[in-house]
Amino acid sequence: MTAAPEARPGPPAPARPGGPFRGLRPLVTRIHFYAGLIVGPFLLVAAITGLLYTLTPQIERWAHADALYAPVSGPELPIAEQVAAAVATQPGLPVTEVRPSPEPGVTTRVSFDADLAPSYNRTVFVDPYTADVRATLDTYAEWLPVRAVIDNLHRSLLLGPPGQVYSELAASWLAVLTVSGLVVQLTRRVRARRERVLPRTGGSPRSRLMSWHGAVGIWASVGFLFLAATGLTWSQFAGSNVSSLRTALDWTTPTVSGTPLTGSAGAPAVGDTVGADTALVLDAARADGLTGPVEVLPGDPGEAWSVIGTVRSWPTRMDSVAVDPASGAIVDRLAFDDWPVAAKLARWGVDAHMGLLFGVANQIALAALAAALIVLVVWGYRMWWLRRPTLPGGRRYAGPPGSRERPAPASVALVAGLALLIGLAMPVLGISLVAFLLLDAALAARRASTGVDPTPAAVSQRMTRPPNG
CATH class of the missing domain: 1.20.120 (Four Helix Bundle (Hemerythrin (Met), subunit A))
Structure with a gap:
């Protein structure tokens, strides 16, 4: 008994019109x-x-709950005391960022340049009600260790x-x-x-x-x-x-000016005064109308400090100001509405890719x-x-x-030309696309050398032919 064929093909495909881009x-x-x-x-x-x-926000909150949260035990202490408590645990290290507690029950973050791998900082998490240090972690930008591992796993397989x-x-x-x-x-x-x-x-x-x-x-x-x-x-x-390309077209994300201040020596972001300077800068930014969660970025000596909104779920609230840490004077302002359109689209696109937009x-x-x-x-x-x-x-x-129709030379030339153009901007794609074209040509030559008839009628005959015996 002969086995039934797995699938019976339809009628032969009608002849397709020729042309320079046939196939x-x-x-x-x-x-x-x-x-x-x-x-x-x-x-x-x-x-x-x-x-x-996509699950990292929930995983991060569960894995690092001790660092992220603190029981509400009274009014928050002045930000200067919270920063001073963190500085005391990292003597001699410059402060790179301060994130005051954004809502009740959430800790304050103080990050330091600890000479770690690129984009990594030493971050101290402080109880805003007692100034006790809850945890000290090496963070990747704003991500805590568990999200940093998942992020790098997705991006580079670690x-x-x-x-x-x-x-x-x-x-x-x-x-x-x-x-x-x-x-x-x-x-x-x-x-x-x-x-x-x-x-x-x-x-x-x-x-x-x-x-x-x-x-x-x-x-x-x-x-x-x-x-x-x-x-x-x-x-x-x-x-x-x-x-x-973004730099050439002036599509980069703008920032507030950090140029040297006139008539002010500024202050280094390390030492006994950094907490007081943070308090002065933060109060000045709040008085200027900056609301919601923010990050304070100390500048180099003699430069303004930046205060930037951090609401990534709604980028229109990412306004920023530059503040003189010696006097509290606002020296520059930048609203999200003033960003170039391309920079806004890039911000929204990146945040959407990371799952931060709209929560x-x-x-x-x-x-x-x-x-x-x-x-x-x-x-x-x-x-x-x-x-x-x-x-x-x-x-x-x-x-x-x-595989039943070989492409005309113009078709191959069109795809190869696109591959070369793409390769100028995306070399990994361009090189691999050319490799695929070469592979297709080699396999087509192999099928031709083995005498396989690629016409629809021949394919139909082979698919319906019963097995030997």
């Missing part, structure tokens, strides 16, 4: 296939660690700069896979247009998987492109190019995108497994999706 869609389809197959593990790791990162190549590869190819997937899904032949955006419920297991894969990809595409674009701002190579709603949206990416990668590998080169019973498929 462009099949080429895009193959790039999507190869990229998903090879880059899939990187995307899966990025999605899983990104999903974990490997430092070499590991950042992984995240850059994932972010850049996420954009390519999204765009190529849109091309494949929106141009494929379907019985009804709704099947391009809504999954099918009938058909073979592979056709259902393909339908779900395409539909979910369509709905998540805007979010994926957003994550790719904002994620590349932190990347090693593309990120530096983005920073250079829990942002976390839920990011978690949904991460979950969608995970299932898309898993579904992609499942579809490959159902179409793998060798199947039970000796049956074979002619090649990857889109």
